[in-house]
Amino acid sequence: MPRKVIADSLTPTASTSSSPAFLVAFNYIVLENLVHSFHEEIQAVKARAFSDLQIAIEACCEEETTALYSKR
Secondary structure (H helix, E strand, O other), X not given: OOHHHHHHHOOOOHHHHOOHHHHHHHHHHHHHHHXXXXXXXXXXHHHHHHHHHHHHXXXXXXXXXXXXXXHO
């Protein structure tokens, strides 16, 4: 079962919300989900940056090639 589903299915009640063990476990699951979400966001940003860099390098190479051929 995905962690998010587990975290969403936990609903503190009067008897469990006062339990330190419950709070620690619940906070751990929530923090783990946040870390996972941030990791996915970072990977997406890195992929976009790499793609933009690749496009820029290709454009630069194309300009250089065009400039070399125009000098002949």
